Amino acid sequence: MESNTDNTTLLAMLESMLRIRAYEEKAAALQAQGQAPGTCTAVGQEAVAVGVVQALAADDLILTNHRSAGHLLARGADTGRMLAEVMGKSTGYCKGKSGSLHISAKELGVVLTSTIVGAELSLATGVGLALAMERSAAIAVCFFGDGAACEGAFHESLNLAALWRLPILYVCENNQWQAFVHRREAMAAESVGDWAAAHPMPCASVDGNDAEAVYAAAAAAAAQVRSSRQPYFLEARTYRLRGHYEPDDQHYVDAKELAGWRGRDPIAALQARLLAQGVLSAESLERLHQRVAADIDNGLAFALASPYPAAEELATDVYA
Known part of the structure; x- marks a missing residue:
């Protein structure tokens, strides 16, 4: 594939994807060691998070779901504050009160993370309406999975976004799994985009394991929403490589299917492409991995050293 994205952007995307993978693997390891509660990871879906977020403007607003770490980190979230939040520490983004499933970061434009399947879809309508009423140039971006589409x-x-002409970019991360149920067991259609097109609004589909393709598709989609002030639907076809909720041995997953998707790992694909194109050398790639590992280690040290919230803060910030 001939690249149409500048090398600086591609390298930044690769580093972000590596950081997300390392963060989620660390969160799962902490859970296995009894140092953190269970969490929902999105290992294997990094290209969608990074490709879409890379295409956004600084004032755009994000609503996401229980697999939100990638979206937050791609937006610039600090690994230390993220791990502190997961571990219930006062230095976390929500002062240790959200855990991994409800993190919001106003300073990053991440309006909310909701573990209620489909809740971000309901709330995106209100955010989009607010942007329209304020005549803002920003757009709302709503991440959800194929399970929420059901x-x-x-x-x-x-329907309301199309009717009211709201500036919302809907991003469906079709990772083939709805908790412990395969998409084929819950959907009569092969594509969520077929449902979206009926509302009507522009729709596109992209290989969610190709970071550069996702970035290009998201940039085009965001530009159209920004100029038209109307909704757009983007479906990214990807695969969740870890289980639904840590710990999870994935006994319900077809081993051949999983192996096939592991062979399409988005990080390995982008690394191979950049090495083949001479954008990366083996030495620079190793340094990149070391930098990401150091960031995770430093973040974990920060989280472990952080205090838990004081008892008198139990009810503070619960209601706005």
């Missing part, structure tokens, strides 16, 4: 909120949200 909820009634999916159709309600897209």
Whole structure:
């Protein structure tokens, strides 16, 4: 594939993907060691998070779901504050009160993370309406999975966004799994985009394991939403390589299917492409891995050294 993205952007995307992978593997390891609660990872989906977020403007707003770490880190979240939040420490983004499933970071434009399947779709309508009423140049970006697309909120949200002409970019991370149930067991359609097109709004589909393709598709989609002030639907076809919720041995997953998708690992693919193109050398790639590992280690040290919230803060910041 001939690259249309500048090398600086590609390298930044690779580093972000590596950081997300390392962070989520560390979070899962902490859970296995009893140092952190269980969490939902999105290992294997890094190209979607990074490709889409890389295409956004600084004032755009993000709503996401229980697999949110990639979106937050791609947006610039600090690994130390993220790990502190997961571990219930006061230095976390929500002062240790959200855990891994409800992190919001106003300073990053991440309005909310919701573990309620489809909730971000319902709330995106309100955020999009607010942007329209304020005549803002920003857009709202709503990340959700194929499982959420099977909820009634999916159709309600897209219908109102099309009817009211709201500046929302809907991003479906179709990772083939709805908790412990395969997409084929819960969806009659092969593509979520077929449902979205009926509302109507522009729709596109992209290989969610190709970071550069996701970036190009998201940049085009965001530009159209920004100029038209109307919704757009982007479906990224990817695969979740770890289980639904840590710990999870994935006994319900077809071993051949999983192996096939592991062979399409988005990080390995981008690394190989950049090495083949001479953008990366083996030495520079090793330094990149070392920098990411050091960032995770430093973040963990910060989280471990951070205090838990004081008892008198139990009810503070619970309600706005």
